[in-house]
Amino acid sequence: MPSSIVSRILAFKRAVRLIRPDIVHAHSSWAGLYTRILPTRTPVIYEPHCFVFDDPRRSRFLKSVYRGMELLLSFNTKITVALTAHEAKLARSLRPGQKVMKLSNVPTISASDLTAYLPASKKLGSQKLFTVSMVGRVAPQKDPDFFAQVADIAAAAGRDWRFQWIGGADKVDDESDLRRRGINVTGWLEKASLISALETSDVYFHSASYEGFPLSVLDAAAMDLPIIVRELACFEGFDLHKIGTPQDAYESLKSVERSADFQIMLRTLSRNLAEEMSVKNHRLELQSIYGEALA
Structure with a gap:
């Protein structure tokens, strides 16, 4: 990925035009930003790696900023994937009408x-x-x-x-x-x-x-x-x-x-x-x- 946020967003848009995927699956806050800040015809599935605004150590102001960003980005999200009932509740609290579906996590040790x-x-x-x-x-x-x-x-x-x-x-x-x-x-x-x-x-x-x-x-x-x-x-x-x-x-x-x-x-x-x-x-x-x- 390029070094700057803007160049990463543009690189993602170029990749979508080149690959023409059926689905984009974005995991983590940064991936969620790169893939959803600009609208795309390809459905984007967003799987947060924890919602940052759920961090108890963050200030109330920063939590509000992160929550506001997640709300805006949710309008370019086809489905939000939640690992737990708590995460699903947080996603729905952003925008009640959005689609949220559960996905069980799995261990890395088989x-x-x-x-x-x-x-x-x-x-x-x-x-x-x-x-x-x-x-x-x-x-x-x-x-x-x-x-x-x-x-x-x-x-x-x-x-x-x-x-x-x-x-x-x-x-x-x-x-x-x-x-x-x-x-x-x-x-x-x-x-x-x-x-x-x-x-x-x-x-x-x-x-x-x-x-x-x-x-x-x-x-x-x-x-x-x-x-x-x-x-x-x-x-x-x-x-x-x-x-x-x-x-x-x-x-x-x-x-x-x-x-x-x-x-x-x-x-x-x-x-x-x-x-x-x-x-x-x-x-x-x-x-x-x-x-x-x-x-």
Whole structure:
């Protein structure tokens, strides 16, 4: 893509004239801008990568600006794709008459990946330290400070736990606070290494402050891990174990460490999520969306 926003918009228009596609599927806010700022005869399906105006850290003024932009762009949108009921509600709040359809997300880790990358021995073997993992970019949306607060509480309570952040930051300096507080930051990993890092985990704890629907939670479900998430709007309607504060998270993690029954219960929820957010359902829903766009 060219460097400037205007040149990217024009490059998109040229590509449509050249390729003459049946459908344009735009994913994320920037793609949504490039494809919808100017009208086109080709139906545009817009799939936000989280609505930015849903970010609790943004000021009221910026939220209003982003909401206004999304409203204007919605008039050049054939269908808005929502990953969750919350996202669908946000889309309809912009302009009640617009078409919104659901699309289940799917994990990046498949059954064939597990066969290829995991040893034939039992997947979750015994280890010395109870390990808590989070996957994502070290960025405000993922709220690394919340994750670190849980690690601080565990350390103050004398828990010899290993906290692991799987992922990295755009700048290495942004990872320094996590490392200073005793958290292992892996940096970005290839799939085999990601699976290996999750395999050594006893529990997956998602610390983000807002989401669309995180792939990392689905990957943890694909790995059959107990999952703990924050009480976020994106998880409404999903039967997951949710917490509100760092202290709540610590207590839940302590229950995972101590109680086999609690582990089994959380793994059952993980399997149910993996079944609901499956490739089969994703394929059927996507076919329906494209069929509706072409109708």
